[in-house]
Amino acid sequence: MSVPAPVPHLKRSLRRFDIMALGVAAVISIDVIGQIASGGGQSVTWIAVMAVSFLLPYALIFAETGAAFPYEGGPYAWVELAFGRLVAALTSMFYWVTNPVWLGGSLAFIGAGAWDGFVSPLGSGTAADYVFKLAFVWGAILTAIISLRRGKWITTTGAAAKLLALAFFTGTAVAYGIRHGFQGLQNAAFSPTGAGFLALVPVLIFAMVGFEAPNAAGEEMYDPQRDVPIAIGVSGAIATSCYLLPVLAILSAAPAGQITGIGGFMDAAGLVFEVYGDWRGPLLTGTGVLFVVALLTQGSAWMIVVDRMQAMAAAEGGFFSRWLGAFHARLGTPVRMNVLSGLTATAFMVAAMNLGSGDASDTFAVVLTVAITTLLLSYLAIVPALLALRVRRPEIHRPYHVPFGTRGFAVATVLVYAWVLLGSWVALFPGTLEPLFGITYDFREIWGVSRMSFEVFTLGTVLLLLAVGVAGYLAQRMHLRRHHPDDHGCMGDDRSSPP
Incomplete structure (x- = not known):
């Protein structure tokens, strides 16, 4: 098994704090907190269950793996080492495209909704609405284009804005509860149900994955073998708190049944900020700005890492042209892939705005499901690749070990894989498991669109991406056979240990 050759034009920029901040900026999905809270009191129960049975073994x-194999491209490199270039190319395709879809079709919509409702009117489908969303998308892309040495401070600022907004909201909700009583919590049903479980599993997994994302910049870290395990541990603990506490705060304040995925967080803030009297308006405006900044930098943090991953796929011969995999000589960033991500995000933004007759909440839910589906499908290859590397490369120095050695690693992998497999099925084919447990499922009422429209948009997107991924791989293979007959699909010069 060979390992990737070093990438030119890269400079080491990420220390332990930077890795943690990048992880917090990317992983804590402030946009789905409202979607999670819409599940009611059992959302808290399932967060706690999955923190132990999924997030812990995942971390x-x-x-x-991240400490043992700190290669540029992260998950792409791991899958190629384990299963070869074709599987890695398809995995990278799904992992990468999730984020332009999410940026243009989900984050931009929530950001526009928050700005329109709490900062300055935009309207829906207006010129101002389009301008805001375009500026949002390309602002995130620009942050990914500039050098990581500078870009990391933008994402760090976003992580701070996110934590500040969540902490301020949670504290205010406590003050509101003390004044008015915690009626929402008293009426919340914390007992888990099968229907709630199946509805929440995909979005909770989506909210909890991604701690490996900074590894896509593995060769831009100063000391990944020491810093990655600590950064993942700290980020995981912060993420669990940042889901549990705000969801509890929303449930304590917002009336049952009035929480929506697209407006949950800011709508609940509008309610609890009543405790500030005349300061309510200015504080809501400030929180709205923080919320939008957090969303923007959340998208840019993911663009920073996934564009590097997909650029490595292109550079190694797995995605159309190696031209797309070039890193800018001065900036050290994959500018061409960044631009491609921006164009893809813009296309999905336009598609989402013209999805159908459903309202913004319905559009948000469907597009979010597309992003969840594509991301979870990529983990169907990434997770077993970790176990394959654990078994096949025992000689690699591992500064951190999963407890109980290979057996413990295998048990943790099986747990994570089972959750991902379930989440992938439920996201792609919602409503198909409920009848097995005697649960009524009204598709139109839940999603706001017909099953046919839903599957055309979600399953159709998956099939299209699969076709594009295969076409990209075959195009590169034909080019290599004509011009580089000695390239047989390995990843570069063989080395006995990571850099």
């Missing part, structure tokens, strides 16, 4: 296996 363990990715901490060990």
Whole structure:
């Protein structure tokens, strides 16, 4: 098994704090907090269950692998080492495209909704609405284009804005509860149900994955073998708190049944900020700005890492042209892939705005499901690749070990894989498991669109991406056979240990 050759034009920029900040900026999905809270009191129960049975084993296996194999491209490199270039190319395609879809079709919509409702009117489908969303998308892309040495401070600022907004909201909700009583919590049903479980599993997994994302810049870290495990552990603890506490705060304040995925967080803020009297308006405006900044930098943090991953796929011969995989000589960033991501995000933004007759909440839910589906499908290859590397490369120095050695690693992998497999099915084919448990499922009422429209947009997107991924791989293979007959699909010069 060979390992990737070093990438030119890269400079080491990420220390332990930077890795943690990048992880917090990317992983804590402030946009889905409202969607999670819409599940009611049992959302808290399932967050706690999955923190133990999914997030903990997930963090363990990715901490060990990320420290042992700190290559540029992260998950792409791991899958190629384990299963070869074709599987890696398809995996990278799904992992990468999730984020332009999410940026243009989900984050931009929530950001526009928050700005329109709490900062300055935009309207829906107006010129101002389009301008805001375009500026949002390309602002995130610009942050990914500039050098990581400067870009990391933008994402760090975004992480701070996110934590500040969540902490301020949670504290205010406590003050509101003290004044008015915690009626929402008293009426919340914390007992888990099968229907709630199936509805929440995909979005909770989506909210909890991604701690490996900074590894896509593995060769831009100063000391990944020491810093990655600690950064993942700290980021995981912060993420759990940042989901549990705000969801509890929303449930304590917002009336049952009035929480929506697209407006949950800011709508609940509008309610609890009543405790500030005449300061309510200015504080809501400030929180709205923080919220939009957090969303923008959340998208840019993911663009920073996934564009590097997809650029490595292109550079190694797995995605159309190696021209797309070039890193800018001065900036050290994959500018061409960044621009491609921006164009893809813009296309999905336009598609989402013209999805159908559903309202913004319905559009948000469907587009979010597309992003969840594509991301979870990529983990169907990434997770077993970690176990394959654990078994096949025992000689690699591992500064951090999952407890109980290979057996513990295998158990953790099986747990994570089972959750991902379930989440992938439920996201792609919602409503198909409920009848097995005698649960009524009204598709139109839940999604706001017909099953046919939903599957055309979601399953159709998956099939299209699969076709594009295969076409990109075959195009590169034909080019290599004509011009580089000695390239047989390995990843570069063989080395006995990571850099």
